[in-house]
Amino acid sequence: xxxxxxxxxxxxxxxxxxxxxxxxxxxxxxxxxxxxxxxxxxxxxxxxxxxxxxxxxxxxxxxxxxxxxxxxxxxxxxxxxxxxxxxxxxxxxxxxxxxxxxxxxxxxxxxxxxxxxxxxxxxxxxxxxxxxxxxxxxxxxxxxxxxxxxxxxxxxxxxxxxxxxxxxxxxxxxxxxxxxxxxxxxxxxxxxxxxxxxxxxxxxxxxxxxxxxxxxxxxxxxxxxxxxxxxxxxxxxxxxxxxxxxxxxxxxxxxxxxxxxxxxxxxxxxxxxxxxxxxxxxxxxxxxxxxxxxx
Amino acid sequence: xxxxxxxxxxxxxxxxxxxxxxxxxxxxxxxxxxxxxxxxxxxxxxxxxxxxxxxxxxxxxxxxxxxxxxxxxxxxxxxxxxxxxxxxxxxxxxxxxxxxxxxxxxxxxxxxxxxxxxxxxxxxxxxxxxxxxxxxxxxxxxxxxxxxxxxxxxxxxxxxxxxxxxxxxxxxxxxxxxxxxxxxxxxxxxxxxxxxxxxxxxxxxxxxxxxxxxxxxxxxxxxxxxxxxxxxxxxxxxxxxxxxxxxxxxxxxxxxxxxxxxxxxxxxxxxxxxxxxxxxxxxxxxxxxxxxxxx
Amino acid sequence: xxxxxxxxxxxxxxxxxxxxxxxxxxxxxxxxxxxxxxxxxxxxxxxxxxxxxxxxxxxxxxxxxxxxxxxxxxxxxxxxxxxxxxxxxxxxxxxxxxxxxxxxxxxxxxxxxxxxxxxxxxxxxxxxxxxxxxxxxxxxxxxxxxxxxxxxxxxxxxxxxxxxxxxxxxxxxxxxxxxxxxxxxxxxxxxxxxxxxxxxxxxxxxxxxxxxxxxxxxxxxxxxxxxxxxxxxxxxxxxxxxxxxxxxxxxxxxxxxxxxxxxxxxxxxxxxxxxxxxxxxxxxxxxxxxxxxxx
Numbered sequence: 005x006x007x008x009x010x011x012x013x014x015x016x017x018x019x020x021x022x023x024x025x026x027x028x029x030x031x032x033x034x035x036x037x038x039x040x041x042x043x044x045x046x047x048x049x050x051x052x053x054x055x056x057x058x059x060x061x062x063x064x065x066x067x068x069x070x071x072x073x074x075x076x077x078x079x080x081x082x083x084x085x086x087x088x089x090x091x092x093x094x095x096x097x098x099x100x101x102x103x104x105x106x107x108x109x110x111x112x113x114x115x116x117x118x119x120x121x122x123x124x125x126x127x128x129x130x131x132x133x134x135x136x137x138x139x140x141x142x143x144x145x146x147x148x149x150x151x152x153x154x155x156x157x158x159x160x161x162x163x164x165x166x167x168x169x170x171x172x173x174x175x176x177x178x179x180x181x182x183x184x185x186x187x188x189x190x191x192x193x194x195x196x197x198x199x200x201x202x203x204x205x206x207x208x209x210x211x212x213x214x215x216x217x218x219x220x221x222x223x224x225x226x227x228x229x230x231x232x233x234x235x236x237x238x239x240x241x242x243x244x245x246x247x248x249x250x251x252x253x254x255x256x257x258x259x260x261x262x263x264x265x266x267x268x269x270x271x272x273x274x275x276x277x278x279x280x281x282x283x284x285x286x287x288x289x290x291x292x293x294x295x296x297x298x299x
Numbered sequence: 300x301x302x303x304x305x306x307x308x309x310x311x312x313x314x315x316x317x318x319x320x321x322x323x324x325x326x327x328x329x330x331x332x333x334x335x336x337x338x339x340x341x342x343x344x345x346x347x348x349x350x351x352x353x354x355x356x357x358x359x360x361x362x363x364x365x366x367x368x369x370x371x372x373x374x375x376x377x378x379x380x381x382x383x384x385x386x387x388x389x390x391x392x393x394x395x396x397x398x399x400x401x402x403x404x405x406x407x408x409x410x411x412x413x414x415x416x417x418x419x420x421x422x423x424x425x426x427x428x429x430x431x432x433x434x435x436x437x438x439x440x441x442x443x444x445x446x447x448x449x450x451x452x453x454x455x456x457x458x459x460x461x462x463x464x465x466x467x468x469x470x471x472x473x474x475x476x477x478x479x480x481x482x483x484x485x486x487x488x489x490x491x492x493x494x495x496x497x498x499x500x501x502x503x504x505x506x507x508x509x510x511x512x513x514x515x516x517x518x519x520x521x522x523x524x525x526x527x528x529x530x531x532x533x534x535x536x537x538x539x540x541x542x543x544x545x546x547x548x549x550x551x552x553x554x555x556x557x558x559x560x561x562x563x564x565x566x567x568x569x570x571x572x573x574x575x576x577x578x579x580x581x582x583x584x585x586x587x588x589x590x591x592x593x594x
Numbered sequence: 595x596x597x598x599x600x601x602x603x604x605x606x607x608x609x610x611x612x613x614x615x616x617x618x619x620x621x622x623x624x625x626x627x628x629x630x631x632x633x634x635x636x637x638x639x640x641x642x643x644x645x646x647x648x649x650x651x652x653x654x655x656x657x658x659x660x661x662x663x664x665x666x667x668x669x670x671x672x673x674x675x676x677x678x679x680x681x682x683x684x685x686x687x688x689x690x691x692x693x694x695x696x697x698x699x700x701x702x703x704x705x706x707x708x709x710x711x712x713x714x715x716x717x718x719x720x721x722x723x724x725x726x727x728x729x730x731x732x733x734x735x736x737x738x739x740x741x742x743x744x745x746x747x748x749x750x751x752x753x754x755x756x757x758x759x760x761x762x763x764x765x766x767x768x769x770x771x772x773x774x775x776x777x778x779x780x781x782x783x784x785x786x787x788x789x790x791x792x793x794x795x796x797x798x799x800x801x802x803x804x805x806x807x808x809x810x811x812x813x814x815x816x817x818x819x820x821x822x823x824x825x826x827x828x829x830x831x832x833x834x835x836x837x838x839x840x841x842x843x844x845x846x847x848x849x850x851x852x853x854x855x856x857x858x859x860x861x862x863x864x865x866x867x868x869x870x871x872x873x874x875x876x877x878x879x880x881x882x883x884x885x886x887x888x889x
Binding site for chain 1: 489490492493494497498500501541542544547548549552570
């Protein structure tokens with residue numbers, strides 16, 4: 005009930021922004037609707053339509069690094085888009101610090117965006133990256149045109165990524181990170197192969213797994229202050245690959261469970277799994293990124 | 300439980316009709332089965348198989364008019380089918396009367412069918428059109444070969460279309476219609492763009508939106524007497540485009556929530572959203588109409 | 595909760611087997627993870643990768659016989675795989691015995707596998723065949739490389755196939771088998787056409803139906819001892835065709851309801867229905883069998 009209520013609130017505000025009308029609650033939908041009936045058609049045409057040159061900032065997830073988006077970024081650039089792929093602290097070549105915090109990751113992305121003075125960004129987060137685009141958007145809302153959640157976690161305010169997991173998986177991850185001695189989690193290969201790379205051949209799965217490094221657990225455990233995010237008026241999309249069972253389908257599914265936390269959003273769907281398809285079908289994935297990311 | 304029970308009742312009666320056996324309740328399934336074991340193969344071959352010339356009557360939904368089916372009707376005709384697309388009172392060129400009732404819409408379609416003396420119809424309703432094919436079928440059951448619900452509302456007996464909506468959306472629609480002053484609802488563009496035309500480009504979404512007129516709210520609010528519909532033995536299909544989030548996925552989804560009200564039905568699935576795909580992929584949609592509509 | 599807990603247990607044991615570490619409970623995941631951090635890359639390469647020559651044993655379901663897999667088996671053989679399709683007692687040419695039991699069916703398949711001395715099998719079961727691969731795997735676990743459930747029933751320990759059905763369907767099947775006088779159930783054509791062959795043309799549906807024989811009900815009613823199955827460490831896949839509504843979508847769906855009984859498994863998805871697609875798109879189905887069946 006609570007979740008569904010949130011559907012209309014961001015929408016309301018989007019309408020407000022578009023119409024330049026001050027609305028504050030559900031009751032004011034009436035005004036929005038009324039205004040809309042005189043909605044000038046040329047207002048719509050003022051909406052930026054240079055959709056052939058989007059500026060993407062792609063945020064990878066856990067057990068990944070910048071190379072996750074190599075093929076897809078190339079496909080997007082070939083189509084005329086501009087693509088930035090920052091590597092998250094604690095991952096890839098920056099993975100020295102096993103004790104990295106969610107704040108440090110957030111700040112690194114914010115700094116990256118500000119340093120390069122990126123504007124009108126389509127900010128896309130995959131998996132754990134969903135939590136990062138939420139916290140980044142709280143710091144640089146004016147630079148973001150649209151947020152795209154790509155089989156991504158969408159914690160509610162005050163929740164952690166762990167809180168999105170089925171309890172036994174949450175518990176297991178906790179034990180794995182305790183056991184590693186250095187606060188990281190390494191995915192066992194059989195889990196990676198069948199839950200993250202289910203559509204891959206064994207050879208592809210092994211190649212993908214050879215790049216997987218231990219993941220710092222702390223940012224997954226941290227409860228996140230997302231109050232501002234849930235008040236922001238940035239349009240949102242959810243891109244769901246239907247064979248992605250990194251979150252098991254059913255009560256804890258990417259869609260419609262995680263996605264429903266967004267309230268109102270654009271839904272885009274494709275075939276594929278959690279780790280394979282970005283590499284094996286980059287052109288299709290690039291098209292889906294554009295469908296999800298454009299105005 | 301109640302819904303699931305209905306699965307078997309229409310089926311039972313279909314079996315009866317086919318076998319010419321008088322069955323009245325679940326217990327009589329036994330007879331149906333028994334008869335079936337001597338089911339003469341040549342009985343089956345008597346079933347009309349002229350599936351290359353179906354007669355479609357296509358009923359558009361809210362915020363739409365006859366042009367909704369232009370491309371798909373053309374594709375169906377090219378395949379040899381006969382297609383009729385009546386425009387609903389209160390919509391399109393007939394949209395003068397903002398106070399149109401569900402009865403008036405129903406009667407207009409029934410008159411249209413009788414005047415043209417259409418028989419063996421595949422009667423397809425999209426969205427709000429689902430409620431119309433239900434009430435029309437109550438008046439002209441003998442002219443209808445199969446009912447096709449295309450991402451369509453299927454209210455239970457005594458319910459309205461509004462009763463199918465998540466409560467906050469229902470509430471908002473109510474306020475929008477109150478606020479318009481003339482009992483109509485106009486969809487705000489951001490809602491239309493992301494919930495009805497999510498797979499469209501912005502240009503396509505704007506072009507589609509330019510045709511959207513205020514929708515008379517009354518037929519959406521009216522509680523419908525559907526007692527007879529739920530006793531009819533007309534075969535039914537549900538066609539679901541999986542990216543259609545005009546009804547949010549989850550507890551209130553087109554499928555399997557609205558579709559389950561039908562009890563036993565044929566399920567057909569395709570890619571696409573609520574308003575775009577009929578225009579951008581008419582040949583695919585036409586094929587799905589045939590898959591859903593044929594015997 | 596209980597189901598989700600099972601997710602991690604087979605996974606744990608798979609990890610154990612792979613790592614050669616003795617683990618017994620969830621707590622020991624810690625050890626698995628720890629070991630994994632030194633996971634030798636060449637261990638992975640020892641995994642059998644001769645995925646171009648899989649040995650499939652395909653188990654058909656109810657109302658079917660060996661011809662169910664004719665086209666798909668041919669497509670698999672063309673790709674270099676070895677395919678065996680035993681016919682179940684009580685079905686096809688072996689369908690004399692209407693009183694066949696689940697044990698007799700199980701034993702026939704076990705005998706077939708042992709007689710031919712088949713090893714490293716990908717054992718795939720369709721529909722009712724899911725219950726058969728479960729009981730067969732209890733008797734010959736060492737010959738099975740992976741179990742594939744193809745829109746298949748997955749009863750919990752002590753349950754029957756009937757226990758997986760929505761209650762009114764279960765009740766109806768019961769009455770149909772009582773009524774037949776010889777303990778069999780024949781599907782009425784309208785049910786078969788719309789629930790089993792929904793994507794078929796009427797001609798295709800009639801052709802498929804002409805092969806349908808009365809199904810012995812006893813193996814569907816029998817409660818199965820599956821205790822050992824749920825302790826086995828054989829990897830599992832679930833292949834789901836998304837238009838298959840032989841089990842209605844929703845609370846009783848093939849996926850994620852039946853599939854969730856497996857705990858941890860590889861999920862593969864395709865387009866198609868319960869009875870048509872194996873015949874009309876055998877190359878696509880063969881590819882899905884390989885995706886589901888390979889290591």
